[in-house]
Amino acid sequence: MAKWHTGIVVDNMRWNDRLTTLRFEAPLGEFESGQFVRVGLEIDGEIVARPYSLVNTPDESVLEIYFNIVPEGPLSPRLFELKCGDKLLVAEQTAGFFTASEVPESNNLWMLATGTAIGPHLSILKGEAVWKKFDQITLCYSVRTHDELAYTDTITQIADQHNDAFCFIPVVTRESHMDSLRERIPQSIQNGSLEYRANTPLSASDSHVMICGSNDMITDVTAVLESRGMHKHRRREPGHYTTEKYH
Ligand SMILES: Cc1cc2nc3c(=O)[nH]c(=O)nc-3n(C[C@H](O)[C@H](O)[C@H](O)COP(=O)(O)OP(=O)(O)OC[C@H]3O[C@@H](n4cnc5c(N)ncnc54)[C@H](O)[C@@H]3O)c2cc1C
Incomplete structure (x- = not known):
């Protein structure tokens, strides 16, 4: 009970x-x-x-x-x-196991979120442990309309603290908004625009990806990652991506 x-x-x-x-x-x-x-x-x-x-x-x-x-x-x-x-x-x-300590070491950490799934990423990024573990962290935060881009002040503070070690990429899929990308995360990985924007490679040899959001988004993103030779991370079988599904 x-x-x-x-x-x-x-x-x-x-x-x-x-x-x-x-x-x-x-x-x-x-x-x-x-x-x-x-x-x-x-x-x-x-x-x-x-x-x-x-x-x-x-x-x-x-x-x-x-x-x-x-x-x-x-x-x-x-x-x-x-x-x-x-x-x-x-x-x-x-x-839950969607934590920095569960993720294996690599150079680059990619944190991908849709909507309210930005929450756990922010808790991790506000702490110190994750910055000791990775050289470069890219946060990609996708929403439908710009009024759903919450916590931008918090993200700005994180960016100010960590300078070149941090890259923030906002994505607004249903309207043009300032410097946001306008395509869904799976497409932007597939066509290379996310890596181009981050100026960081997303590959099995040097990246881990933490993905939080809906089942549909996770399915689409992980299909693209699998096509790049990346596999789900398990304690007994280290891999390249970690997921948290909300619904
Ligand atoms: C590990 C985990 C962590 C979660 N953390 C968060 C969080 O931080 N913030 C958050 O907003 N939600 C989060 N959720 C979802 C949350 O637990 C609830 O399901 C959600 O708030 C809806 O609750 P409900 O009782 O009103 O409807 P429910 O009875 O839970 O769901 C009704 C229907 O809505 C779908 N649904 C559930 N969540 C959403 C959603 N966010 N958007 C659209 N459809 C949804 C369900 O699949 C179901 O079909 C999390 C879920 C899990 C499994």
């Missing part, structure tokens, strides 16, 4: 009418950047809970999740409505 703590919402910072960052206080055991925690509410006498990646680092005491409303879903529309002082349920323990 999962053990639940009561959390208290300290901030519900909406980016628009579909996307929000919920910040709350709750006791949580040790965790690693990139992991997720189950968050829930009691609905009609039953606990309804879902996993959410933590955006905060282990050093930051306020917990933070970033999510979108799934209109037909039982939990996300209700979490979206929470206000400062409201209570929610937070699982005692975090879980």
Whole structure:
């Protein structure tokens, strides 16, 4: 049986009418950047809970999740409505292997995210461990419209701290937006535009790829990586990419 703590919402910072960052206080055991925690509410006498990646680092005491409303879903529309002082349920323990420590050493780390899946990447990038492990880190963050490009201030701070070791590539697929790429991540890998933009090779010999997002996106990206001789990373069988599927 999962053990639940009561959390208290300290901030519900909406980016628009579909996307929000919920910040709350709750006791949580040790965790690693990139992991997720189950968050829930009691609905009609039953606990309804879902996993959410933590955006905060282990050093930051306020917990933070970033999510979108799934209109037909039982939990996300209700979490979206929470206000400062409201209570929610937070699982005692975090879980997940989408962490810098699980990823094998290589020169280049590619971090690919669509939509709210930027969250675990930011937690990892705000920490120090990943910068000791890789020479060059490229974050590619794909959304449909530019108003979905959340956390750009955080990304700018990361860029300022790490200068040439970091490359940020925003992708806005449904409209032209400043210097963003406009094609989906799988295509931009396939035709070389992502590597060209990053000025970094993406190959089995010197790269690891962390991919977080929907099943469709992960399937399409990993098919392109496999065609380049890259394979899924497993503890017992080291490979070239690591995935976290949200839905
Ligand atoms: C390991 C893990 C970590 C996750 N972390 C996050 C996170 O940090 N942020 C986040 O937004 N979501 C995250 N999710 C998805 C999240 O757990 C919920 O599924 C989502 O918030 C919808 O919850 P719901 O109860 O309203 O609907 P659900 O009953 O969970 O889902 C209803 C339907 O919507 C689909 N769906 C689920 N999530 C989404 C989505 N984001 N966009 C579109 N369709 C979706 C489901 O496949 C299902 O068909 C994560 C999922 C997993 C497995």
